[in-house]
Amino acid sequence: MTADESAGPTVGPADFWSARPLNRAMLVLASLFATVSFASDFANAITGSGTLDAPQTLVILLNCLAIYVLWTRTTFAFAALIPALVASHLLDAFWMTSLVVPLLLGAVAATAQKSFSLVALAVSVAWTLLIPFTTTTFGPVVWVALIFVALGWGVGNFVGFLLDRRLQDQARVAEATRRAARAAQEERKSLARDLHDIVAHNLTIISMQTRAAQYAGTDEAARHAVDVVGHSATEALADLRRMLSLLQAEGLVAGDQEAAQIELGEGAAALDLEYGAVKFGRMLEGLGIETHVETEGLDQDIPRSVQTALYRVLQEAVTNVAKHAAEGGQCRICIRVNDDRLELAVDNTLPVRGAPARAGWNSSGSGLIGMRDRVDAFGGTMSSQRDGSWWRVRG
Template sequence: MKVRLKDTLTKQFAGRGVIIWGGIAVLLAISATEIVTILQDGFIGAPPKSIRGALAGVILCIALVIGQRWVAAALGIYLASSFFFFGNGTLLFWMVFSVVIFSALAATAEYRHVRLWYLTVLTGWMVQFIFRAGDDAILTLFLAPLAALSYTLTRSIFLLRERNDKAVQEMKDAENRSLMAIEAERKNIARDLHDIVAHDITVVAMQSKAAKFANDGQMALDAIDVIAKLSTETLHDLRLMLNVLRTDGTMADPAVSATDKPAATTVYAVQGVELFSQRLREANFVVSSHTEENISELPRSAQTALYRVMQEATTNVIKHALPGGECSISLTVHGEEAKLKITNQIANLATSKHSLPVGGSGLIGMEDRMKAFGGKFNASEHDGRWILTASIPF
């Protein structure tokens, strides 16, 4: 309740509200004596000045209330009332304070033509006042500068307020863009962590099983070598990725940077075809691969995206493909597109269809990577083979 009341009062008395409610208070204070006189003497017995002053005060207060929403209408009522009530200097206080209040109100009008219209008509009223007021015409020497000062000062304040509001809004927009960038970066980091960890841990798990059930000691040793190599690479990639999150830009262990080889994120797409083809061969798949060298002309960021798609796709092949089956990786140029195509045999379509990686987070991540570069992504089953295609504009 208190918060709602505070918000209402802030809205009513902020900006234009100060002029309106302050003006109403001043006009009612000026008219109070005349209103009391009318109540005591009656409307018929009251002096004409009291009647005119009370009516002027009430009408101008009503105009100010209307000005809370319709500024042009309030200014129109005031100007019409000025021609009717202020033909001479009889209602001096009403005339002086009203020209200050309504000139300030005009300065808050949003549309320029409303402000120009008010100033033009007000000038016309002052000109006719000089001819109608007789000896009171001298008042224009006081009213004109007063109206100009009130309008100019209020307009300056409102322009400053508008610039301040614009600056505040720009700061809010910048903050929102920063939050969106942070959120996008979090998603990118989460996606990279998924690609790195899911791939390498999957290969480690498969090689661990191979070592466990191997009848040949050399095969077991080869599997352990693969596990050791992947574990080292995974640790290195995770260390570099966590380094990105550090505000000082340094690794937890400074000595590591001098000895570590480049991370997986710095490997070219062409190298990725070779690397993941070898990973699949180590997992006992029959692999064929093809790469066109002009792929290396792609920007590094685009190559990284293709590399990550290959990494995640390789993980899916190891998890879902027919053990020891055929698979292929090709990275070629078709027209103005760099196209990646990965295929593999499905273990048993009738029994393993539920395990196909349709709609998983990995596929979503791969599709997001391609869309970020204006590319395309598709993954589907056809004739017992899982076919994944990804393309980026060349």
């Protein structure tokens, strides 16, 4: 006895009459059995080669109708079997019904709700136990009928158990697929943040220094601007290579994972917070922004993942300073460990109200969102707000 593997309840929430639909192949076989049985018995009755009489024909017809109703629901089919159960006792015709009862009981046990299957079991047992009281011909058959009923019930419950397990497995696979999709989405967001931080920062510096080189008053100033452009391009390439090594080390892209791990280890110092603060401070100085850098307590054992996250936050904050700080403005960068908390502060002066933003840069706000996401990932907080003529970032 089988049921459709992917089937669930046919309608809405589970109720007394709800049931999984049966497998189509079983429905076809059951219908053929009913049709062939009725047609052969009826043909024998017409030709006079059998002993089939009108009462037996009626009982067989009622059983066949119940089997055909299986195409709707097993619960409806068992309910449709009730007239055949009653007629078999009244007309003393049991052989066809004794085969159909275990069949439909097993189908109900495999597909219907437990409450309905228990009722169906009680009806089947009651019908079987009443046989000795309504017939003298089929009385000894009661024990065989009880065995068939028990087998139908047992096999149906076993199939139902397997179907439930399969549905649970399918639900777990679906949930795992949804979790993998969410993880992949988060990974894509993280990759997008990294690309934004790396590319946006260095391209901002390169763009500004290129403009400075165009309008430089002396050859020395132009050479300095070109040197900064070259250094920023080298930094961007190194960062992109580190990202590629990380993806290779985690097996997300093709490559030598062992070599990638070595390269990541060798390049870890490049994301050191103290080194980054000094480097970014010099970049801002090269853009004509007076910058003061202060670090405290960074010699402590700070997890590499935390340092990397805060390094990227610092990088994005400095990029925003380069975009929006006034020409000849000021910036203060402070990174320190305070009571086992790693704190970052980046403050910069703002242009005079009404003055255009430095180099005509606009902000999409995605950088601030990425900064907050990085800090939130480690249970921290981040704020960015205007304070008079200053813009203050805290993380």
